[in-house]
Each structure stands twice: as structure tokens, then as C-alpha cells.
Amino acid sequence: MLPRQPIITIQELAIISRVLDFCRRNLRKGNKAEKKTALVSPGVLPPLKRLSRDQHPISRKQISPNALKVLYRLKDAGFEAYLVGGCIRDLMLGLEPKDFDVATNAKPEEVRQVFRNCRLIGRRFRLAHVLFGREVIEVATFRGHHSQPDESEEGQHQLSKASEEGLILRDNVYGSIEEDAERRDFTINALYYSINNFEVLDFANGVEAIAERKIELIGDPETRYREDPVRILRAIRFATKLNMQIALGTAEPIPQLASLLKSIPPARLFEEFLKLFLAGKAFDNFMLMKQYGIIKQLLPSLHKAIAQEPEGKVFQLVSQALQDTDQRVADDKPVTPAFLFAAFLWYPVEIRSQTLQLESGLPPVDALNIAMTEILSDLQQRIALPKRFSLVTRDIWSLQNRLARSRGKRALTLLQLPKFRAGYDFLLLRAKAEGGELQQHADWWQRFQQENESGQQQMLQQAGPAADGPSGKTRRRRNYKRKRSSQPKP
Numbered sequence: 001m002l003p004r005q006p007i008i009t010i011q012e013l014a015i016i017s018r019v020l021d022f023c024r025r026n027l028r029k030g031n032k033a034e035k036k037t038a039l040v041s042p043g044v045l046p047p048l049k050r051l052s053r054d055q056h057p058i059s060r061k062q063i064s065p066n067a068l069k070v071l072y073r074l075k076d077a078g079f080e081a082y083l084v085g086g087c088i089r090d091l092m093l094g095l096e097p098k099d100f101d102v103a104t105n106a107k108p109e110e111v112r113q114v115f116r117n118c119r120l121i122g123r124r125f126r127l128a129h130v131l132f133g134r135e136v137i138e139v140a141t142f143r144g145h146h147s148q149p150d151e152s153e154e155g156q157h158q159l160s161k162a163s164e165e166g167l168i169l170r171d172n173v174y175g176s177i178e179e180d181a182e183r184r185d186f187t188i189n190a191l192y193y194s195i196n197n198f199e200v201l202d203f204a205n206g207v208e209a210i211a212e213r214k215i216e217l218i219g220d221p222e223t224r225y226r227e228d229p230v231r232i233l234r235a236i237r238f239a240t241k242l243n244m245q246i247a248l249g250t251a252e253p254i255p256q257l258a259s260l261l262k263s264i265p266p267a268r269l270f271e272e273f274l275k276l277f278l279a280g281k282a283f284d285n286f287m288l289m290k291q292y293g294i295i296k297q298l299l300p301s302l303h304k305a306i307a308q309e310p311e312g313k314v315f316q317l318v319s320q321a322l323q324d325t326d327q328r329v330a331d332d333k334p335v336t337p338a339f340l341f342a343a344f345l346w347y348p349v350e351i352r353s354q355t356l357q358l359e360s361g362l363p364p365v366d367a368l369n370i371a372m373t374e375i376l377s378d379l380q381q382r383i384a385l386p387k388r389f390s391l392v393t394r395d396i397w398s399l400q401n402r403l404a405r406s407r408g409k410r411a412l413t414l415l416q417l418p419k420f421r422a423g424y425d426f427l428l429l430r431a432k433a434e435g436g437e438l439q440q441h442a443d444w445w446q447r448f449q450q451e452n453e454s455g456q457q458q459m460l461q462q463a464g465p466a467a468d469g470p471s472g473k474t475r476r477r478r479n480y481k482r483k484r485s486s487q488p489k490p
Contacts, residue, residue, distance in 0.1 A: 010025060028303035043221045045182055045190075049202040056200045056207075058091045058193060067100035070115070070139060070196040077114050079106040080177065083193040084140075085184070088167070088200065091243065092191070092210055102139045103180060103192065143183040144175020180205070184226065185231050186238065187216050215239050216247040225253060225450040232294065233272045240284040248472050254292045261297050266384035269298065270337075273383055277340055283322040298382055300374055301348035301375065314347045316433040324429070338392035341385060349375050364401065372397055392419065399423030404441050408460055411448065421459040424449075 067083065074081035087097035088443050104111065111128040112118045118130050118139075128139040156437045177192065181203035184190040189205035204218050204262060215238050217224045217231070225231055240248050261269070276285045286383075289295050297301040302397060305314045321343035328335050352371035355361050362370070372394050380387060385393070403423055414420055424445055431442035448459055 015329065023336065042469075044180070045203050046205055047179075049205070049207070051200040051202060051207065052200040053108055056092065057198065058088065058198075061393070062091055062096075063087075063102045064135065064137070066130075066135050067102065067137050068195070069132075069139045070102050073114055073346075074102070074106060074139075075195060076110070077106070079104050079110070079114075081195060082177070082201070083195075084191070084414045088191040088193050089206070089210065089242075092200075092207065097415075098133075100116050100137060101176070102137060103142060104139060105142050105174075105177070106139075107141055107174065108139075111141075139232070141174050142180035144173045144178050144179045144214055145182075177201075180324065182218060184218055185228075185234065187218055190218060190239070202415075213242070213244040214247050215242075215244050215250060220249050220368045222257065228283060229257065229264055229271060230260060230268065230390050232261065232292075233276060236288045236292070237272075237276055237279075237281070237296075240281040240288065243278070251292070254294075258293045258297050261294065262382070266380065266382055267427065269383045274337060277322070277325065277379050278329065278335050278337065282325045282329075282340070284317065286318070286322050291329045299379075301378070305347045305351065310315050313433045316341050316347065317429060320429055320432055337385070338387065338389040339422060339426070340395045341379070341389070342396040343429065345375050345379065345393075345407045346400075346430070368398070368401065392422065395419040396422050396426050400427060403427050403445060404438070411460060412456070415449070461468045 052297050063083065067087075071081045071083065081102055083100060084103040085101050087100045090097040095111070106114070108120050108126045108128045111130075112120060115130045117132065118128050121127050121129055125140070125143070130137045130139060168299075169253060181192070181201075183189045184204070185202040186314070187206045187209045190202070191206045192201040192203070194201065202485075209216055215235055217235070231278075235250060235254070238244065276282070276289075286295070289298075294304075302314070302318070306312075307319075309315070320339060325335050325340060349368070349371045352374060353367045356367040356370055360367075376385070376390055376393070396419065399414070399417075399419065400423065402410075404427075417423075426437070427445065429440050431439040444459075448456060451459060
């Protein structure tokens with residue numbers, strides 16, 4: 001019988017990993033180590049502030065039980081673990097956090113060994129997601145500073161990568177909690193809650209920034225924006241969400257660097273779009289994005305249409321759509337990005353359609369279909385609107401002409417369409433922005449839906465102000481008789 005092999009515990013594995021990591025980082029050639037030290041960026045953080053339990057309002061009763069499980073289990077496995085970032089910021093402000101994030105010195109693979117209900121995600125920065133049913137606790141390893149590829153330790157260049165413009169493409173560089181705090185984006189997010197003694201570690205005067213209601217980047221703003229241009233959108237979103245002001249030094253470079261957003265993958269920009277416009281602060285976010293020149297970069301056709309008439313129907317339509325969306329979020333009603341993109345791009349589509357009719361003599365329906373395809377295709381190059389939403393956007397646009405001209409049996413048919421309500425709501429929105437004849441069409445459809453079957457039949461027989469055709473007159477149906485051939489049948 002073979003002797004039984006000893007079992008290595010998780011704690012022993014963690015100690016071995018630390019010893020190997022220490023040797024790898026320190027037992028190198030002296031001259032190479034000196035160069036590496038010189039390459040690490042100097043500290044940009046003020047002295048650390050520690051807030052004891054009686055100096056902050058955070059209680060474990062406010063923290064998700066699953067997040068506490070993650071903290072305690074990592075602690076018992078011999079690792080450091082902290083709640084970090086937005087959840088601490090929100091608790092300090094008296095808000096209910098949307099989710100809870102954990103920062104630790106455990107590598108992603110070590111986290112997976114501690115939790116069986118864990119999956120690793122991400123290429124730009126490796127993360128561990130610990131799954132508790134629908135709740136996901138995101139666990140990130142402390143991030144470290146980047147080194148020059150030719151001066152870094154062996155294989156390090158494969159873990160970090162940046163573009164010529166400074167955009168971080170790959171970021172799997174691990175470090176200490178101090179380095180991780182420097183790598184955080186805003187001072188209000190560099191707050192760590194320790195489960196050991198229940199204190200809050202404030203690395204960047206974040207508590208002071210919360211008190212002053214100020215959004216401020218850690219480090220040089222231009223460098224931080226170039227590392228990740230999405231921080232421009234995050235600054236705007238935090239300012240409106242938390243009712244704060246963007247600090248002057250943080251706001252000043254935004255107009256010049258907004259063009260860097262073009263380098264962000266369209267799929268990631270769509271995710272940021274959802275956070276900006278479907279969370280109850282859509283109108284405020286839009287106005288700040290317009291002020292800082294971001295709309296010009298992400299939705300150039302909309303920017304051009306608004307620039308021609310700053311307070312005209314284009315701006316009125318978009319503003320009303322955003323305010324209505326904010327109200328629906330406040331009322332806990334469903335919202336969809338398809339409707340907002342329909343509002344953002346309707347007038348660019350309409351202008352393009354009219355141009356095609358003039359230049360090519362295309363029928364209105366064909367010109368509209370081509371215009372919709374062109375505008376949505378251009379959008380996909382910047383913001384990746386999924387097909388399940390872009391199809392709804394097209395349906396809303398297509399219904400506009402049909403709602404303005406269809407009567408008789410066609411009106412009853414339109415009423416049964418799955419997307420009728422979305423198209424009708426959009427018609428109401430356009431009527432508020434334009435008024436006139438469009439308002440007459442909207443009023444007719446509103447009355448038509450409120451009538452019973454006999455009332456609807458009576459309305460269809462009347463030639464009211466919203467009757468078929470733009471002039472309010474019913475079109476006369478033409479009957480064409482087929483000419484008989486003079487040639488005898490064979």
C-alpha cells in the first residue's frame with residue numbers, strides 16, 4: 001500500500017505563493033532591480049487617514065451578507081480583503097449601494113481556489129466573480145504600477161500593455177493596497193473598509209471630497225483620462241448621480257480629450273450609455289455631455305442637427321424624451337434604449353431621407369429605409385446598439401409615416417401591431433416638439449384609442465382634420481381598368 005500523500009491547505013498554499021512572489025520580485029540582478037525601482041511612479045497620495053468605527057457611519061448591517069461571507073472567507077484563508085470603492089462612498093453618503101466590490105491581495109486563481117462558486121472574467125484586467133444566485137460579488141486583486149517592457153521582470157510585458165496614446169489595453173499588474181489606491185480613478189472611490197477592525201482607510205482625502213461634494217481625479221487628469229477615456233463619462237455620471245461638482249482641474253481637460261472616446265470599443269460605450277441614460281439622470285447627463293463636447297464625438301449627426309438650431313425641435317424632442325425617461329425610472333416603469341436612440345437620431349434620419357428623395361428621386365418609403373440603414377450603421381461604429389434594440393428603433397421610425405397617413409382598415413391594422421404603442425408614444429413626443437399638423441394626427445390617434453368599436457367605425461367614416469394625406473383631405477382611390485389585348489387568344 002502506497003504511503004498517503006500530505007494535503008496542502010489553502011492557508012499553506014497562500015504562504016507558499018507569497019514566498020515565491022517575494023523571491024521573484026527581490027532576488028534579481030541588482031542593477032535591474034534598481035532600474036525597476038526608478039521606473040515606479042512616485043506616490044501621489046496624501047498621508048493615509050484611518051477612520052475608526054466610531055468615526056464613520058458604516059455598519060455591517062448595511063452590508064450584503066454575501067459580501068461579508070467573501071470578506072471573512074478570504075480573511076480565514078490568510079489573505080487581506082476590503083470592501084472598496086463605490087459601495088463605501090454610497091454608505092458614507094447615506095445611500096444604498098447597488099453592489100459590493102472586494103479588493104484583496106489574493107490572485108484571481110487563488111480566489112477561485114477559495115470559492116467553488118467563482119468564475120474568472122476579463123482580459124484587460126482579470127477579475128473574480130463570486131456568485132450567490134443573482135447577486136455577484138466582484139473580487140479584484142490589488143493593482144500595481146506599470147513598468148517599461150524592456151526593464152520589467154521576465155514575462156511582465158505580457159501582463160500589461162498600453163497604446164501610444166496612453167490607453168491601457170491590458171492591466172494584469174498586481175501590487176500593494178497603497179498602489180491599488182493610487183490606481184483608483186477618483187478620490188471618493190479610494191476608500192477601503194476593513195473587516196478586521198471595522199475601520200475605513202482613506203488614501204486620497206475621499207472623505208473630505210465627499211463632504212465638499214467634489215469629483216476629483218487622483219493624479220494628473222490628462223494622464224488618467226488617456227489611460228482610460230471612459231473616466232470622462234464616469235466623472236459626469238458621478239457628478240449628476242451624487243449631486244456633486246466636477247473639480248476645475250478634473251473638468252478642464254475634458255473638451256480637448258473627449259475625442260479619445262473614439263478609441264473605446266463600441267460595446268463598452270453602449271454599457272456606459274445604459275448607465276448614463278437609464279438610471280434616472282438622463283437629462284442632466286446629456287446637458288453635461290453637450291457642454292463638454294462629448295455628444296459631438298459619440299453622436300455627431302445629432303450634434304450637427306442641434307447646432308443648426310440650438311433651441312429648435314431637435315433639442316426639444318431629445319430633451320422631452322430624456323425627461324420622460326427619467327420620470328419613468330422614478331415611477332419604476334420599464335425603459336428601453338431603443339426609444340432614446342429613436343429620439344437621438346430621428347431628425348438625422350429624416351434629413352437624410354429628404355436628401356435622398358431630392359437627389360435620387362426615390363419614393364419616401366425607400367428613402368426612409370436607406371436613411372435608417374445608413375444612420376444606424378454609422379452609429380454601430382461608435383456605440384454598439386444590439387440588434388434587439390436597433391430593430392425596435394427602426395420599427396418606431398417606420399411607423400411615423402404610417403401613423404400620419406393610414407386610415408380606414410389600415411388604422412385598425414396598425415392598432416394591432418406589437419410596436420404600435422412605442423410608435424404612438426414617439427408620435428406624441430414629436431407633436432410636443434413640432435406642434436401644428438403633427439399635433440392633429442396625435443390627437444386623432446388618442447381619441448381613436450379611447451373610442452369603443454362603434455365609435456372607431458364612426459371616426460373612420462369621417463374626413464376629419466387628420467384624414468389621409470398631409471393636407472387633411474381624403475385621397476381619392478383610382479381604379480385602373482386592365483386593357484384587353486386586341487390579339488386573339490391562341
